[in-house]
Amino acid sequence: KAGVTQTPRYLIKTRGQQVTLSCSPISGHRSVSWYQQTPGQGLQFLFEYFSETQRNKGNFPGRFSGRQFSNSRSEMNVSTLELGDSALYLCASTEQGTEAFFGQGTRLTVV
Amino acid sequence: AQSVTQLDSQVPVFEEAPVELRCNYSSSVSVYLFWYVQYPNQGLQLLLKYLSGSTLVESINGFEAEFNKSQTSFHLRKPSVHISDTAEYFCAVIRRKAAGNKLTFGGGTRVLVKP
Numbered sequence: 001k002a003g004v005t006q007t008p009r010y011l012i013k014t015r016g017q018q019v020t021l022s023c024s025p026i027s028g029h030r031s032v033s034w035y036q037q038t039p040g041q042g043l044q045f046l047f048e049y050f051s052e053t054q055r056n057k058g059n060f061p062g063r064f065s066g067r068q069f070s071n072s073r074s075e076m077n078v079s080t081l082e083l084g085d086s087a088l089y090l091c092a093s094t095e096q097g098t099e100a101f102f103g104q105g106t107r108l109t110v111v
Numbered sequence: 112a113q114s115v116t117q118l119d120s121q122v123p124v125f126e127e128a129p130v131e132l133r134c135n136y137s138s139s140v141s142v143y144l145f146w147y148v149q150y151p152n153q154g155l156q157l158l159l160k161y162l163s164g165s166t167l168v169e170s171i172n173g174f175e176a177e178f179n180k181s182q183t184s185f186h187l188r189k190p191s192v193h194i195s196d197t198a199e200y201f202c203a204v205i206r207r208k209a210a211g212n213k214l215t216f217g218g219g220t221r222v223l224v225k226p
Contacts, residue, residue, distance in 0.1 A: 004154075092155075098212070
């Protein structure tokens with residue numbers, strides 16, 4: 001099976017812009033979670049989607065949003081980018097139970 | 112809510128020496144426990160997990176971790192490290208039987224293996 005695919009791998013955006021990141025989970029996995037990784041805050045949970053519905057949400061402002069499509073692919077969007085949004089964004093997919101498989105991440109740099 | 116504390120942010124170690132990475136967690140409910148490894152510019156890879164059964168779990172590349180319920184710990188050990196073990200290691204927990212897959216991570220421990 002192919003692994004979790006995140007695109008793009010790298011992004012540079014300007015403050016105030018918006019960005020969309022994409023995640024294709026492992027075939028058959030219906031749960032997709034997103035995490036933000038920064039040197040200061042570490043790994044923080046953003047949200048989780050399951051069967052096109054948001055099932056869990058972390059403590060992030062409303063500028064961070066996501067969605068999931070019928071084929072389980074997921075996108076996350078960040079509007080009105082701030083310098084502090086610079087981070088590695090990781091996507092994880094889960095079939096059932098507990099083992100999460102991570103993609104290689106999208107490194108977002110806001111300038 | 113759950114929280115995870117990794118007591119060492121960095122651990123330098125010589126090649127072929129043993130290493131122990133400490134992880135303690137806090138939770139009012141039962142949890143599953145995990146260790147993930149992250150190599151530079153990569154995502155996270157699952158190293159090993161404790162779901163139930165034997166409290167000592169092993170990975171295929173020589174790591175082991177022991178779940179200690181009374182001390183709420185899940186320390187990771189390797190008896191002899193290689194240069195290729197240089198990476199950042201994350202301890203994580205998830206609530207048992209939770210509706211969802213929300214992992215709570217520790218702050219990570221950077222392991223630098225020196226020749």
